[in-house]
Amino acid sequence: MKQYLFIFTQTHLDFRIPEFSSLCQLFGIPDKSGEICKDDVLCTIELEPNHVAQLLSRAISIKSVYEIILQGSDYGDICEQLKISSEKFRVFDSENQSWALRIRPYGLKHDISQTNEMIDELVELLPLNKASVNLSNPSIEFSLIEDFSQNRNQKPVATYFGRFIGEGHRSWISKFSLKSRKYIGNSTMDPELALIQANLVMARPGAIVLDPFCGTGGLILPASHFGATTVGTEINYQIARAEGVSARMGEGKLTANQSVLANFEQYGIADKFLGILIADASRHSLWRYGENGIFDAITTDPPYGVREKGRKVGNKKRKPHWTLPGSAHEQHYPEKQVYGITQVFLDLLNLAAKVLVISGRIAFWYPVVRNE
Template sequence: MPPRQYLVVFAQTHEDFRVPELRSVAELYGFPLTIPHDFDKSRPFGVLALDQEEHARFLARRCILIKAVYEFYASGRSYEELHEQNRSSRNLWEKYIPETSFKFVVNGYNHSISKARQREVIEDFSYMGFMGKIDLVSPEITMGYFEEYRDRDIHGTTSQKHEGAAVFREAFFGRLLEQGSARSLIKMFDVKKRQYFGNTSMEAEISLLMANQTLASPGKLIYDPFIGTGSLAYTTAHFGAFVFGSDIDGRQMRGKETKPGILRAATQYGVRERILDLCTFDITRNPWRCGGLFDCDHHRSSVVPPIRLPHRNPARKRHHTGICDQLRHPFAREDQPYLPPTKPYELSALAADLVVLARYLLNPGGRLVFFLPTVIDEYKELDLDSMLCDGMEVVRELAAGFRCLITIRKSTSVAYPPPTFDPQVAHGGSGSSGIDHDGEDASPASPVHAHVPAHRDFREKYFQGFKPKKPSSEEFDT
């Protein structure tokens, strides 16, 4: 049976995320998805090919950027072309002619359509000959008609049927299958309504989009090594995954109350039982003694990465204050919290180290999903190559503001040894990774041939306003 076409109505936000989200959800549910080569992500409408109607419903229920999905009947760059194509699609809608209750909805993008004109548009479909009852409240089928204009009509906010031909782009028609129910989650996870959040908490829509990249679903185990205030824990847990979180600074997870803040917010969202545990430790001194534990390892960095690396390995002592374990120095006072000593962790080194750590912790096929702060104008695909290692491959990359959303998959079933961190080699400003990736020499690469990624020294570039560094007098002398 050949694939059928479905009209997708998108929310006009985060256009760059549309295709990655569609592909991730299709992979999650295990069905093929055909996106036309001329798909324009900037437009609010797109026609996709799917094998089954149920697959279209899966997209509507899970994709955050989908407002509605319709069974596609026709489109046209003129009214005549649309109606001609709709007549040729009679085999798709003729079964609704005899007794099915129905209603029509008429919408425009970049212009509004008057009530009088809406009636005129509906009457133009009279040749379909529906004999059922018109039901505006709870019809059995809803037929949707959409007009897309390139920009607003210069004569005002409304247009007559044959006016504005210079800006008219295309019209679409189809039967409503399902409204996009996932978009309501944006309000549910609104940070402003959350019981616990911080100044680095991720906005709800982005955290939901990122959760879809992780393929979060029931039975999967996800690890967030920089969990912070838990923005990604709530959304991935909502989709059914179990979450384990850690952070170098336990204060972010705990907050000031007796019950840890992340657990309070998780209770608010009804996902408390899916937060397995929260621990305080540095990932370069992590307690993992075996790999292949997780289905996804996700990480979210802010625009100015707040990540630091302790320069000594603090002794561990349990304090039963909720679910979080605290790291304490042997000489720390019992009445004061211990804060691990830190030193800068260069971003390009962190990214490379994170990929190798993910290769150790992930199951085959598992994903590492993270935002990489970078200079978008200077960003190149070669930047990703500088952080990859054997057994890890890029699924997709996506630029957004000062950041790229990177999705990397573990493509091997080889069991690698746990990576080790050498602080003598690491993070000294060279930008080379501090992990001895494969138990071999971890000395920095030759500076003559090493590629300098755009995210190298991002923090300094950010505070300098991304202005080119002025050459020193010594450089002129040479």
């Protein structure tokens, strides 16, 4: 095992630990999420190198990871350690290796002349003779990482000298950007959160994932990106079939090229999309479930009645202006009634209890008024 420095992103801090923990479970590696502090950007964790690679292959909340070579109180301490650490650098010092050096202060900015002075001094101290410098494409990227995140009074919490291992997959957020997505609706889920949610439910090849309130498919897209086969139900015909006016200002009517399937095609994962059923998520008999469940995960964003109304199939009270006699209207078009928020979430949990496999997962959004 080696000691690694994890640098987390500054967005959606609440999801850092759950995402890390889910990925540990997904890859069957020891869950070290207990060592992460929700409010710290930098965190040191001891792990096997291949486990770090596995985490990086899926993580959205991890920005980057470094293998720690030296750890000290401040820059001066690291310089002193470098003078007596030639043994630790022997593995990097061969003719077929090249290196570059970066200075990365977190929570403080050095001016350019100070950075250059530090680089000059560190280059002098680095015990490397055979490996050559290559600034554009080095085989090893060393970094001096100073953690000023807690104390902005010029004094770092800790300073590390490390080797860059890799980055998380922030690039997927742009890949799934709503700006370039073919079909979006009023409440299409933000791609960063949708990707994190797909990690929380451990979407993976071989898994079948359901979104009972599927909308434009914003939550099942990343699940399929991770290899899961996905299916959704949506009660609103126009949303499910991408008909009517586009949610994009000024775009006018939706065209035949815009649909939930077109979104899957856009990202090259149409083979992972089972389809979208126009159906009422409160009708659980839609699914034939045995004792063992049918879905490995549910990922969803139910209607809260703010941007998207909650509706379910049911009878309205007869109104005086209705012209059809008796109960004839009940057979005419399926009627819809208001679907109250408490019932939405009760139904969702009951659905999960019935259709999820043992140890299957559900991740859903729930509106909270923080003061209450």
